[in-house]
Amino acid sequence: MTAIEFSDASLKFPGSSRWAVDQVNCEIERGKLVVILGPSGCGKTTLLKMVNRLYEPSAGTILVNGQDIRRVKATELRQQIGYVIQQSGLFPHMTVAQNIGVVPRLLGWEKPRTQARVDELLNLVALPPEDFRDRYPAQLSGGQQQRVGVARALAGDPQVILMDEPFGAIDAITRTALQDEILRLQQQLQKTILFVSHDVEEALRLADRILILRAGQVVQYDTPFNILTRPANPFVYELMGADDMVRQLGLLRVETAMTDAPPDYRHTEAEPTIARHDSLREALSLILRTGARQLTVLENDIAVGILTLEHIRDSASVGVGA
Structure with a gap:
């Protein structure tokens, strides 16, 4: 089932001679993590912000859970969509609990329900509530702030979450730990996540599918395995570093090459x-x-697939599409 659908979605900023996003067409399947990847200025964040109408589309249609986003009040739409940005974006004058409880309060939840949800989410992101509930953002490390940011995005139990380079300002070790956390949470919660990244390795590690943009246009939209083994053109080949087979094997997940x-x-x-x-x-x-x-x-502990040496060998076979 489709969670997000772009139909000729386009955006041109006032005074600009070119389209920042140019006729994007793709469907984001429910429960999948899709990484938007591409060089700086290609329209990644712009496309993301069109989904929750932080940027209003100039043309085309965007559906979220089958509903045209323009037919929903922007404030209501944003309450239904989780949003995580770089450097967490936490309110500095609010405690951790207050930050996480922002959307539940806007949704009119009663205080006991909100408090229970805050504690549930802090446990989910591995921050014990008794230790972190009453702290302020300034009392947290960068990684801890990002975990709180993820918890806040999950607070209203949205089906769709937007993540705009959420780990871009984090050191490499913490970044890897947070990526592991996202994979764990996604396996457990099965949310639909649209994740902007400029980091190819991060995209390969996290994504169920990768949407590659260039100058506002979709160049390729496919699984990490297919993009690495069958890049659409030389641009994708170079962007992905598709000739480094050892690197590929270290980043691709077993599930990308196995048979059911x-x-x-x-x-x-x-x-x-x-x-x-x-x-x-x-x-x-x-x-x-x-x-x-x-x-x-x-x-x-349940058998879901079979992996052979031939499957692994096929995953390292690289060819550039026409």
Whole structure:
């Protein structure tokens, strides 16, 4: 089911001679994390902000959960969509609990329900409520502030979340930890996330699908696996660094290359297993170390796929599209 649909979505800023976003057409499937990727000035953040009408589209249509965004009051629309920006954007004069509770209060939730939701979300993002509830943003590290920002975006339980380079100002170690946190949360909550990034490795690590923009136009919209192995043109090939096969294997998740396990599939205890979110490089190492013909891919201890050496080899085969 489609959560967000762009139909010839376009935007031209007043006084500009060119379109910042030029006839974007794509569908964002519900429950998927889609990364918008491209060089600076290509329209990534502009497209994102069109979804919650921080920028009003000049032409075309954007549907969120089947509803034309122009037929909804902007304030109501934004209350239905989570929004996370770089450097968290927390209100400095509010405590952590007050920041997270902004949308529930706007939605008219009663105080006990809001307090319970705040504690639930702090636990979800690994910030114990008793330690963090009453702190102010200035008393938090950058990584902790971003976790609170994510919790605030989830507070009203929106189905759609927009994330505008949320980890761009964070050091590399904390950035990796936060990426892990997003993957964990997404596996648990299955929200529809539109995530702007300029970082190719971040896109490959997080995305179910990647939307590549150039000069406001969609160049390619596909899975990380397909974009790396079948880039649409030389621009995508160069942007993704598609000739670095070892790097590919370290960034691509097992689930991008596996085949689905048959409904009646049963793996033996002797057969090596790997998690679907582990990297293909880890899978290759396991196959070489054990000499196994294939790996059983698990999710919550249930077999969901099969991965062979041939699957991994295919994932490292690069070709540039016409």
